[in-house]
Amino acid sequence: MSDIDALILRRQMVLGRNSPLFYDRPLHLVRGEGAWVYDATGRAYLDVYNNVPCVGHCHPHVVDAIARQTATLNLHTRYLDETLIAYAERLTGLFADPLDSVMLTCSGTEANELALRLARFITGGQGIIVSDLSYHGNSTILASLASAFPGGELFPSFARAVRVPDPVHDRQGRTDAELAAAFAAQVQAAVDSLKADGIQVAALLMDSFFANEGLPDPVSGYVEQSVEIVRKAGGLFICDEVQSGFARTGDAMWGHQLTGVTPDIVTLGKPMGNGYPVAGMVTRRDWVDRFGAASRYFNTFAGNPVAAAAGMAVLSVIEREDIQANSRRVGAHVRAGLQALSAKHPIIANVRGRGLFFGAELIRPDGSPADVETKQLINRMRDNGVLISRAGRNSNILKMRPPLVFSTDNADHLLSVMDDALAAL
Ligand SMILES: Cc1ncc(COP(=O)(O)O)c(C=O)c1O
Structure with a gap:
């Protein structure tokens, strides 16, 4: 049994089987700094989901x-x-x-x-x-x-x-x-x-x-x-x-x-x-x-x-740190990037949000909500070191709200990993 499986089992025994965990392969995170979090093996993940550490992890x-x-x-x-x-x-x-x-x-x-x-x-x-x-x-x-x-x-x-x-x-x-x-x-x-x-x-x-x-x-x-x-x-x-x-x-x-x-x-x-x-x-x-x-x-x-x-x-x-200006500036940058991705990957039907709270809705060519693909994309991005989630009536809207110290470099990394994950769908 892997270390992760052992932790999951111990957790289920004391917190119940349905205490929710993100991702098909749950993460064991042990440290954070700025917009990054690190797992127990030292691997870095770009955090594009957690709005609580708004001025950055462990500021x-x-x-x-x-x-x-x-x-x-x-x-x-x-x-x-x-x-x-x-x-x-x-x-x-x-x-x-x-x-x-x-x-x-x-x-x-x-x-x-x-x-x-x-x-x-x-x-x-x-x-x-x-x-x-x-x-x-x-x-x-x-x-x-x-x-x-x-x-x-x-x-x-x-x-x-x-x-x-x-x-x-x-x-x-x-x-x-x-x-x-x-x-x-x-x-x-x-x-x-x-x-x-x-x-x-x-x-x-x-x-x-x-x-x-x-x-x-x-x-x-x-x-x-x-x-x-x-x-x-x-x-x-x-x-x-x-x-x-x-x-x-x-x-x-x-x-x-x-x-x-x-x-x-x-x-x-x-x-x-x-x-x-x-x-x-x-x-x-x-x-x-x-x-x-x-x-x-x-x-x-x-x-x-x-x-x-x-x-x-x-x-x-x-x-x-003029966090609001960063949120406005990087938010505009990332939304423009998502628009560009939508031109390349038609499954992105629309781009949403404002500042550093943004999303994209995934729709299949037949007009139905791409809920399965959305879940696959999120898990693939997690495997490639970028953390996002989803929301909406049909669970087909990517939900992204990183710490507000998110930089344009972070945004470009997110977009590049998403581009690869979309291509692999
Ligand atoms: C819009 C909104 N209001 C209220 C809450 C509840 O906050 P808490 O989990 O701190 O009780 C949440 C939590 O997700 C929320 O998203």
Whole structure:
């Protein structure tokens, strides 16, 4: 039995047979640096998948901040802590009015749960609207809303799902304006349907960048119109930025800035601590005050001094290394490269995304989704030292979101390995 097979067996014995692992031949990674990770034999892999280590694997400034604070003091937030306050000031300073306060959590799930509690508290409603291919977390409520990774729970009677606006597949000869209106009409129908059941809408919970939905091209005006409909009905817009935040899209620090809509609540997670668990919810101070007084919310590990130090270090690196500009520049380079590949390999039907969150949809000549080929491609690229994954309704959209220190050289390496793997399909 190989070392890898032995590890897989041991893992199955204690974590269960279905604890997911990537790739037909799972990887045993032991070290990371920048955009690279290394397996137990010392082989290097270019990481084009992991968005959590956003400023690069094991960035020395973040490592040092965490290590120093861990060696000094680590407690919960019921004591005064200078770093936490400074971090919250700096983070909220990156949002437009009236988003001026933050409540910290340990995961994106907790942030979205808290956002739903807040929305229900503020509006008095219970209804929730999500996209029909969403994932917002693993708690009881959020898992029941998830159709991107369905967990078997019943879709709740207080929720409605609206179709993801995907112009590539749903245009049917319509202009952008007609498309936006048609999709927004589904949000109105969801509000009306809740109302017909005696349920007032509390929130539209949506990632305006549609990361888990397979990165459809934005339908200009869709988010604005949908949010207007929900607000008119007394609900709030919770924008899930767990994936699209922290300069990922290149053109903005936050994904919602690309839509022109300022959400009522923004939820954050994944890249926030470069791997240390930091997540949270940004919203208005008066709501936080009212909710805090009524709920006495407390979260043992959230916002502790080490979490605050990690979060602060990430923001410093994003600023110092001009990470957003890199995301924009290298993202444009890689998308141009993918377009060139699509001319050579017609199985690439369209290229998607923005900044360093990009994808490509694979379609067969007969128009059917090339799901089997997508899986083969991903495994072949893994064998050739490049890590990517897939998403979408038919699991045929390549999903790529490397650490934001990804360089044009890294991008060229990705494109060259993908070119070879496509040729071998
Ligand atoms: C858009 C989005 N929201 C929320 C979550 C949940 O975050 P966490 O796994 O930190 O609970 C995820 C996780 O994949 C996500 O992709």
